[in-house]
Amino acid sequence: MAVPVAFFAVFFAYPVAAIVARGLRIDGSWQFGRVADVLAQPDVRHVLWFTTWQALASTALTLLIALPGAYVFARFDFPGKQVLRAVVTVPFVLPTVVVGTAFLALVGRGGLLDELWGVRLDTTVWAILLAHVFFNYAVVVRTVGGLWAQLDPRQEEAARMLGASRLKAWRQVTLPALAPAVAAAALMVFLFTFTSFGVVQILGGPAFSTLEVEIYRQTSQIFDLSTAAVLTLIQFAAVAAILAVHAWTVRRRETALRLVDAATTARRPRGTGQWALLAGVLVTVAVLLVLPLAVLVERSLGAPGFGYYRALTREDGGTFLVPPIEAVGNSLQYAVAATAIAVVIGALAATALTRRDAGRFVRGFDALLMLPLGVSAVTVGFGFLIALDEPPLDLRASWILVPLAQALVGVPFVVRTMLPVLRAVDVRLREAAAVLGASPWRVWREVDLPMVRRALLVAAGFAFAVSLGEFGATVFIARPDNPTLPVAVARLLGRPGDMNYGQAMALSTILMLVCAVALVVLERLRTDRSGEF
Amino acid sequence: MLLSLEGATVRFGGRAVLDAVDLGVAEHEVVCVLGPSGSGKSTLLRAVAGLQPLDAGRVTLGGRDQTGVPAHKREVGLMFQDHQLFPQRDVAGNIAFGPRMRGASRGGQRERVGELLELVGLPGAERRSVAALSGGEQQRVALARALAPRPRLLMLDEPLGQLDRSLRERLVVELRQMFGRLGTTVLAVTHDQGEAFALADRVVVMRDGRIAQSGTPLEVWQRPADAFVARFLGFDNVVDVTVTGQAADTPWGKVPVPEDAPQGARTLLVRPAGVRMVAAGQGLRCTVTARTFRGTHVAVHLQPEDAPRLEAACALRAAPEVGDTTGVEFDGAEIVVLR
Numbered sequence: 001m002a003v004p005v006a007f008f009a010v011f012f013a014y015p016v017a018a019i020v021a022r023g024l025r026i027d028g029s030w031q032f033g034r035v036a037d038v039l040a041q042p043d044v045r046h047v048l049w050f051t052t053w054q055a056l057a058s059t060a061l062t063l064l065i066a067l068p069g070a071y072v073f074a075r076f077d078f079p080g081k082q083v084l085r086a087v088v089t090v091p092f093v094l095p096t097v098v099v100g101t102a103f104l105a106l107v108g109r110g111g112l113l114d115e116l117w118g119v120r121l122d123t124t125v126w127a128i129l130l131a132h133v134f135f136n137y138a139v140v141v142r143t144v145g146g147l148w149a150q151l152d153p154r155q156e157e158a159a160r161m162l163g164a165s166r167l168k169a170w171r172q173v174t175l176p177a178l179a180p181a182v183a184a185a186a187l188m189v190f191l192f193t194f195t196s197f198g199v200v201q202i203l204g205g206p207a208f209s210t211l212e213v214e215i216y217r218q219t220s221q222i223f224d225l226s227t228a229a230v231l232t233l234i235q236f237a238a239v240a241a242i243l244a245v246h247a248w249t250v251r252r253r254e255t256a257l258r259l260v261d262a263a264t265t266a267r268r269p270r271g272t273g274q275w276a277l278l279a280g281v282l283v284t285v286a287v288l289l290v291l292p293l294a295v296l297v298e299r300s301l302g303a304p305g306f307g308y309y310r311a312l313t314r315e316d317g318g319t320f321l322v323p324p325i326e327a328v329g330n331s332l333q334y335a336v337a338a339t340a341i342a343v344v345i346g347a348l349a350a351t352a353l354t355r356r357d358a359g360r361f362v363r364g365f366d367a368l369l370m371l372p373l374g375v376s377a378v379t380v381g382f383g384f385l386i387a388l389d390e391p392p393l394d395l396r397a398s399w400i401l402v403p404l405a406q407a408l409v410g411v412p413f414v415v416r417t418m419l420p421v422l423r424a425v426d427v428r429l430r431e432a433a434a435v436l437g438a439s440p441w442r443v444w445r446e447v448d449l450p451m452v453r454r455a456l457l458v459a460a461g462f463a464f465a466v467s468l469g470e471f472g473a474t475v476f477i478a479r480p481d482n483p484t485l486p487v488a489v490a491r492l493l494g495r496p497g498d499m500n501y502g503q504a505m506a507l508s509t510i511l512m513l514v515c516a517v518a519l520v521v522l523e524r525l526r527t528d529r530s531g532e533f
Numbered sequence: 534m535l536l537s538l539e540g541a542t543v544r545f546g547g548r549a550v551l552d553a554v555d556l557g558v559a560e561h562e563v564v565c566v567l568g569p570s571g572s573g574k575s576t577l578l579r580a581v582a583g584l585q586p587l588d589a590g591r592v593t594l595g596g597r598d599q600t601g602v603p604a605h606k607r608e609v610g611l612m613f614q615d616h617q618l619f620p621q622r623d624v625a626g627n628i629a630f631g632p633r634m635r636g637a638s639r640g641g642q643r644e645r646v647g648e649l650l651e652l653v654g655l656p657g658a659e660r661r662s663v664a665a666l667s668g669g670e671q672q673r674v675a676l677a678r679a680l681a682p683r684p685r686l687l688m689l690d691e692p693l694g695q696l697d698r699s700l701r702e703r704l705v706v707e708l709r710q711m712f713g714r715l716g717t718t719v720l721a722v723t724h725d726q727g728e729a730f731a732l733a734d735r736v737v738v739m740r741d742g743r744i745a746q747s748g749t750p751l752e753v754w755q756r757p758a759d760a761f762v763a764r765f766l767g768f769d770n771v772v773d774v775t776v777t778g779q780a781a782d783t784p785w786g787k788v789p790v791p792e793d794a795p796q797g798a799r800t801l802l803v804r805p806a807g808v809r810m811v812a813a814g815q816g817l818r819c820t821v822t823a824r825t826f827r828g829t830h831v832a833v834h835l836q837p838e839d840a841p842r843l844e845a846a847c848a849l850r851a852a853p854e855v856g857d858t859t860g861v862e863f864d865g866a867e868i869v870v871l872r
Contacts, residue, residue, distance in 0.1 A: 157584050158617040160604040162631035163682055169605075172630070176621045 004349040004411075011408055015383025016236070022386055023229025038230040044214070048234070051210040054125060055194040058132035062189050063182070065133055065284060066140035072281045073141055074148035076274070077266040084285065086520065091289055092138040094515055095469025096198025097486040101493065101508040102292040103131045103203055105299045112295045127203045132196065134288055136189040143185040144178060151177055153265050187246040195239065197378055197472040198486070202493060211235045212378045212472065219382060219476070229386075232379050293512065300505035327488040328510060331468055334399075334484060338406035338467035343460050345407065346414025353415070354422040377472025380405050385476045402484070405473040410463035417462060421455035422448070465518045469511070485511045535560045535718050536581065536686055540590030543576050543742075550576045552742035553590065558686070558720055563712055565733030566722040569765065573742040574722035575614070578688045581720065582611050595685060605634070610684030614691045616675040618663040624650070624674050625659035631682030649677035652711070669700050676708075680717070689721035693728055705731045726766055730754065738762050759872050760800045769844045770803040776870055784840035785817055789865030800871040805832065807867025808845035810853065815860040819843065821853045835861060 024034055038044055073085065091099065106112050107120060107127050151174060159169035197212040204213060211231055218228035269275050384405050429447050438446060471486040478487050485507060492504035534557040543551040550573045558564045566574050579585035581592055583604035592599045599607060610631075618627050628649055629642040637645065650656050653673040666674060672693070679687060692708070693701040709732055712719055723729050729736050730750040738746045738753065746758035757763035760771045774781040776799050781790050783801060790801070810833070819835035822842070831852040835843045843861065853859050 152617065154613055154617050155619065157582075157604070158611070158613055158619070159630065159634075160584070161582055161609070161611040162678070163605045163608075163634035164630075165603070165605050168634065173619060 004345050004352070007345050011404055012380070012383075015380070015387035018387035019229045019232050019379070019383050023226055023233055034226070034230055035233070038227055039234070044231070047209050047211060047214045050208060051194060054128060054132075054208070054210070055190050055196075057125075058129050058136070058193040058196075059186050059190045061129055062133045062136045062140055063186060065288070066137045067144065067182075068277060069137065069281045069284065070141045070145035070148055072278055073145040074151075075153075075266055076269050076278055078269065078278060084282075088141055088285060088289065089138045090293075090516055090519055091134050092136075094135075095471060095486045095511055096135070096196070097202065097471050097489045098296070098469070098508045098512050098515075099131050099135055099292075100199045100202030101489060101504055102296040103127050103134070103199075104493070105295045105505060106292045108203075125208060128196075128200055128208060130288070131199045131203060132189075132193045134292060135199070136192060137285075137289060139188050139192070140185045143188065144181050147181040148174075148178060149265055151265070184246060187242060191239065191242050191246070194242070195235070195378075198490075201490065215378050215382060216472075216475070219385070225386065228382065232382060236379065296505060296512070297509050300502065300509040302502050302505070327483045327485045327507070328514075330482050331485040331511075332514075334402050334406060334474075335464050335467040337400070337403035338410055338470075339460050339463045341403060341407035342410035342414050342463040342467070343456065346411045346459060346463070347418060347456065349411070350415045350418035350422055353419060354425075377405075377409055377470060377474075378476070380408055381473030381476030384473065399482070401477050402474055402482075403467070405477060406467035406470045407463070409470055409473060410466045413462040413466055414459040417459040418452065418455050421452050425451050461518055461521060465515050468515060468518070485514075534558065534593075535562075535595060536720065537593050538577075538581070538590065539593070541577070541580055541587055541592060542589035543573075543580055543585055544588050549742050551580060551587075554742070554744060556737065556744065556747075558718060560718055561716045563709075563717075563719040563732060563734045564721070564737060565729040565735070566720070566737045566739055567724070567726060567729040567765075568722075568739035568745075569724055572739040574724075574739055575690055576742075577739070578611060578690055578720065578722055581686075581688060582609055583607050584611075608682070608685050610679035610682065610687045612675050612679040612687070612689045612692060614694060616671050618666075618671060618675060618678070620664060622663070623659065624655075624661045624663060624666070627663060627674060628678045628681050630678065635682055645681055646677075649681055652680075653677045654707075668696050669704065672696060672704065680715075686718045686720060689719065691723055692721055694723070694725070701728065702731075708732060738765065740765075756869055757802065757871060763800075763802045763871060768802055768804065769842070770805070770808065771871075772801055772841060774799055774801040774870075776801075779865075781868075781870070785837060785843065785861070785863070788863040788868060790868055790870055791865060794870040802869045802871055803843070803863060804867040804869070805844045805846035807864040808835070808843050809862045809864055810835075810845060810847060810851070811860040811862050813858045813860050816862040817860065819859055819861050821855050821857045821859060824852055824855060835859065837861075 024031055039048075069088070073081070073088075104127075107130070155173050155177070156169045159173045160166070164172060194210075195212055196210055197216070200208060200210045200213050201216070204210075209217070211234070215228050215231045215235070218224045218231065269278050384401060425448055469486060470484075471490065474484050475487050475490065478484055483491065489504050489507050489511065492500045492507065536556075536558040538554050538556045541551055541554045541556075542549060552573075554573075554577065556564075556577075566577060568574050576585055580587055581594075583599065583602060587600070594607060594609070619630070622630070625643075625646045628646045629637075632642045632645050646659060647656075650658055653676055655670060655673055655677075658670070658674075663671065663674065672695075676692075679689075693704055696704065705728055711717075719732075721729075721732060723732075733750060736746075736748065736750050736753045737744055738758075740761050746753055746762050753762070754766065757766055757768070763771050772783055772785075774783045776782075776790055776794055776796050778796075779790055779792060779794070780787045781794075781799070781801055788801075788803070817837055817840075819837045821833060822836045823834040825832045826849070827846075830846045831849050833845045833847060833852060835845055837843065845861070
């Protein structure tokens with residue numbers, strides 16, 4: 001317990017406090033009026049308004065498109081379901097930069113739609129919304145579909161026997177049971193899209209900017225750190241509110257529902273209606289999830305003889321001090337270090353949270369752990385930038401800075417993956433082991449560890465994928481001569497010319513493949529439970 | 534007949550779970566389908582309810598073919614094995630669900646809920662949460678919920694399966710009285726013969742998707758149709774024999790059979806009461822291998838030298854010790870020649 005608390009105090013609370021000080025403390029005195037000043041600026045209001053409505057629209061669109069998918073995954077049994085489940089999950093662990101690049105290749109200038117029909121969406125908000133759906137489809141399918149699959153179908157049958165039609169039975173029985181999960185998923189999607197950075201940075205152009213992007217712009221282009229700090233605080237407050245509501249819905253989700261083994265509830269589709277629904281979902285997945293990635297790969301092969309890939313190995317002198325391909329090595333090293341940190345901290349925290357005597361303080365820590373996830377990577381990066389570059393803690397020159405930031409973003413995933421499994425270990429098993437003469441340490445080794453080993457590996461995989469794709473925090477603190485993959489992609493996209501564009505596509509493809517491999521390993525290990533993501 | 538099934542067949546992946554079943558239930562009749570798990574009992578109920586489409590045959594209710602009639606329009610009630618009470622509604626919300634679906638007014642619903650809670654012995658329980666109910670209370674609420682829309686036919690799937698023994702014995706009597714009073718037509722399924730015999734006007738024994746025997750509880754108990762039914766009812770002394778006149782050739786030697794017994798190769802049942810222990814040296818020589826106290830009598834396992842084991846019943850005082858040697862004679866009045 002002490003280690004995670006210290007970790008969060010130093011690498012999260014302290015930087016956040018530094019942001020507060022930077023934003024509200026001018027010439028040694030507190031100026032709370034600054035918040036009102038910043039909020040009064042029309043630009044800022046515009047950004048706030050856009051951030052909110054695009055998040056709402058993205059959430060609504062995601063629910064609309066993904067709920068039929070959740071139903072199909074929960075209730076139907078069809079060949080290739082396992083593969084499709086993995087395919088659907090890929091986007092969620094893909095770096096935002098890759099997603100942005102893929103949609104650029106699909107709907108941007110010179111993209112597939114542009115070539116075929118002259119349609120361009122990259123100057124409209126639709127590109128952002130679609131990319132957000134792409135990203136969060138899995139969140140809804142996993143959260144809602146996971147619960148849906150475990151709802152006893154006989155509850156609906158009981159309603160039917162009492163005279164309810166199919167639709168009425170669904171509305172009266174299934175929907176109320178599902179509602180908290182839908183709400184939780186919607187809040188998650190809202191949170192992710194509200195704090196969207198990479199996607200908007202790449203697809204938004206000058207016209208569209210979320211709070212995250214604006215914070216980044218204020219920091220790195222206008223160098224107005226104090227406005228950036230105030231914006232961060234506004235975002236912080238909004239996210240804290242969303243998370244509080246989320247925690248509340250999760251608690252409500254734990255009301256006594258009659259859950260059954262998910263394997264027993266799915267069956268073959270029957271009748272034309274159900275087959276049509278299945279086909280519709282398959283087409284959606286193909287067009288919305290698979291096509292952008294396919295186009296990305298196709299574009300990366302645009303130059304003859306893997307030209308773009310070979311160009312990655314050359315020093316081009318301008319964009320980077322090193323050949324872009326070195327970013328792969330950097331990324332992998334950082335990700336390994338970040339994973340190690342995240343797993344140690346996360347596992348310790350999860351263990352502390354499962355202790356039966358865990359009090360109010362510890363449970364409060366649970367919500368706190370979620371904060372870095374929601375508070376957004378840009379906050380973390382910005383905080384590191386202004387807090388850890390001067391005594392007493394000067395890590396500016398140290399390579400560990402990047403893995404630390406990435407680990408901070410990865411820890412919530414580790415905790416969320418470990419918690420349900422740890423909680424599921426029956427206390428009586430531990431008691432039985434103790435009665436048979438095992439010391440507490442032996443109990444952990446002989447009872448807990450074998451049961452959570454898989455979860456631990458899954459958590460590590462998650463943390464690895466998250467670290468690999470981390471963009472918002474890294475872009476602040478990665479050194480120019482040591483870029484990570486996402487940072488390199490973003491920089492290449494920021495420069496004109498076909499060669500840079502092609503190289504960005506090629507680098508994105510490499511990043512996608514590395515993540516996909518991590519995910520395949522993950523999917524094989526994954527315990528068959530709905531999880532909290 | 535209120536309900537009749539004609540050649541009802543359901544196949545799961547080529548295996549017939551319900552194999553050309555013919556069955557009728559008359560108005561006000563209580564029929565209990567009895568069979569081991571996997572015999573197709575629950576599928577039978579689901580087929581009648583309209584939750585499981587038939588692959589062949591048909592279901593008629595009140596003379597109307599139900600093919601294509603969806604479950605919610607059949608006006609039958611089904612009480613699920615594990616009740617399936619709606620956890621997000623309270624007791625009244627559960628019971629009022631059916632009347633509400635049929636468009637009853639709020640006042641009508643409230644009245645019906647009160648009436649039914651009175652009937653099942655839980656007056657005033659309207660606002661209680663279903664999660665807080667004990668097993669027996671849940672069972673009562675489930676029954677009230679199933680009865681609330683006044684179904685033409687009430688079906689019960691293992692109605693008392695999850696309750697403890699003493700509660701089960703009490704409730705089975707209550708149910709029987711209630712159905713008699715209300716004149717409810719009931720089709721129940723269970724694997725528990727005691728429950729079936731106590732509840733039913735007629736018992737239907739199922740095996741592998743087919744009906745093995747149908748009759749009043751007394752008929753089925755006294756004259757099991759075949760070796761399967763006899764063994765399912767708990768009889769162990771079942772062997773293949775040849776009947777000639779008033780005697781049968783068995784592994785235990787010649788035993789007497791009733792006068793009108795069918796002749797030739799048959800299956801023979803000797804009830805435990807028909808195995809009489811006599812002094813060692815008389816009759817068939819057996820060793821006592823086990824004895825189990827059954828409350829009213831003692832069940833004794835007897836092992837002859839080279840014949841199948843016999844089960845006998847005797848009074849506690851007369852029961853031999855394990856390891857004793859005893860002689861055995863057979864009482865023709867407790868012997869039944871099956872098919």
